[in-house]
Amino acid sequence: MCNVYYDVTYNLGHWTLNLKLILIHQLEPIAALATAPGIGAIAVVRVSGDGAIDLTARLFRGKDLTQQPSHTAHFGTFRTAAGLLIDEVLVTVFRSPSSFTKEDVVEISCHGSEYIIRQILTELTQAGARLAKPGEFTQRAFLNGQFDLVQAEAVADVIAADSAASHRAALSQLRGGFSKQLKDLRQQLIDFVALVELELDFGEEDVEFAKRDQLRQLMQAIRAVVQPLIESFSAGNVIKNGVPTVIVGKPNAGKSTLLNALLNEEKAIVSDIPGTTRDVIEDELFIDGIRFRLIDTAGLRDTTDTIEAIGVERTRQQIEKAALVVYLFDGSTTTPDELQDMVAELNRSGKPYVLVGNKADATSDANRQALSDNQPVLWISAKDAQIDALKVALSAQARGNTAMQTGSAVVTNARHLQHLLATDEAIARALSALDAGTSADWLAMDLRVALRELGELTGEVTTDDLLDSIFSRFCIGK
Structure with missing residues (x-):
């Protein structure tokens, strides 16, 4: 037996509706x-699909799982088909459709021994389940x-979230985020496209079923949603992957000392010899729930040393990639003119920056x-680890981005x-066609593209290759 789904495809050029019957063999039980x-106190083995409860019940000694209501937990023992004891377990029953996958699901909590886990999975597969593929539980839920x-993709992002900002963004998308709004706008666009396509069948009669003013308003409404999402990607990428923060300055300004102080460990070699740091050194720091990717670089100066020159060039490349620049200078030796020259260069880069005077003591x-x-x-003293003010400034810079704020819709996925x-390009072309009074067939062509792109975004239009690509990146068991 299998579940039945319909993939609705509009062949609107001839005003027909193609229904492709999809048979999804989801009822086969899977386990993972x-x-x-790894070894731990507790491990959870998940089983989902038709017969998941029955096959687990045959291996469980305790209450009859087949008679238990959904969302109940039961203590007992898990045994081999021959009756040999494997472990004491706690089994939780979730009945369809009130489960993550909307199928019958059983979760077996056992001791975290690799041997026990292997034995339980072996017995489950011999009883009729098969081992799940990466992301298959979430794929079935979708x-x-x-x-x-x-x-569905946000599930993986929630699991991978390692900062408050990335967790907030992933949780927003998991709860619907911007996709529900786009799905509603897409449905309205489908209705309009159907009317535009219908006009083609009455081309000789010069009729207009789709009111052009209403169509224009809808397309403008779609762009009003889509464009801010596009603009949010830069910030979203920073939220998901961390704020690339490059520490730059002249040799011996104390960049490596500052990196070590921020990380509270001896990450970089510190020396009085100029040019000690010749390559990029990178590590991560969490400040107020935001992840910063700190990058220590070679000192900025003209040099005849070939290796050091490569390091200086890499420093300038890191500035181009950075979301935030910390320019560190030695307050005891830097002149106002030298600092102004560097400020001018930073301004030309267009990157947000913080000017940090080191060796305040x-x-x-007068020089300060x-x-x-x-x-x-x-002003700080990196050597004495007096850097709390810098941490506050870094957090303030990151939070100054509106995408970091709670409730903002942010795109983090390429x-x-x-x-x-x-979608935006197709809608822009359709608006231009509307302004130019272009015929309905050309207008419909761009609108179809917008429909397809929005559908592929939310999963209303999918291919097996797309789903395999997305869910194969999930961990097994999710």
Whole structure:
């Protein structure tokens, strides 16, 4: 037996509706370890599909699982088909459709021994289940209508979230985020496209079923949603992968000392010899729930040393890639003119930056005032780890981006960006065609493209290759 789904495809050029029958063999039970592999106190083995409860019940000694209601947990023992004891377990029963996959699901909590886990999975597969593929539980949940494709992908992002910002963005998408709004707009566009296509069948009679003013308003409404999402990707990528923060400055400004102080470990070699750091050193730091990817670089200066020159060039490349630049200078030796030259270069780069004066204890009040006259300078002593003010400034810079705020719709996935860009381009062409009074067939062509791109974004239009590509990146058991 199998579940039946319909993939609705509009062949609107001839005003026909093609229904492709999809038979999804989802009722075959699958099993996998749902917790992280390795030895631990507890492990959870998940079983989903038709017969999941029955086959588990044959191996479980305790209450009759086949008679238990959904969302109940039962203590007992898990045994081989021959009756040999494997482990004491806690089995939780979820009945269709009130489960993650909308199928019958059993979760077996056992001790985290690799041997026990292997034995339980072996018995389950011999009883009729098969080992799940990566992401197959979430794929079944998507195919069974538990959520759309954007939400399905957010499951993996929630699992991978390692900061408050990335968790917030992933959770927003898991709960519907922008996809529900796009699906509603797409449905309205489908209705209009159907009317535009219908006009083609009455071309000789010069009729207009789709009101052009209403169509224009709808397309503008779609762009009003899509364009801010496209613009949010830069910030979304930072949220998901961390804020690339490059520490730059002249040799011996104390960049490596600062990196070590921020990380609270001896990550970089510190030396009085100029040019010690010749390559990029990178590590991560969490400040107020935001992940910063700290990058220590070679000192910026003209040099005849071939190796050091390569390091300086890499420093300039890192500035181009950075989302935030920390320019560190030695307050005791830097002149106001030298600092102004560097500020001008940073301004040309267009990157947000923080000016940090190091060796505050060795800088005279007069020099400190002169260096701070034309721009705000944050004074620290990296050697003494007096850097709390810098951490506050970094957090403030990151939170200054509206995408970091709670409730903002943020795109963090490159696939989503691709479809949003294609949708916006197609809608822009359709609006231009509308302004030019282009015939309905050309208008319909661009609108079809927009429909397809929006459908592929949310999963209303999918291919097996697309789903395999997305869900194969999930961990097994999810």
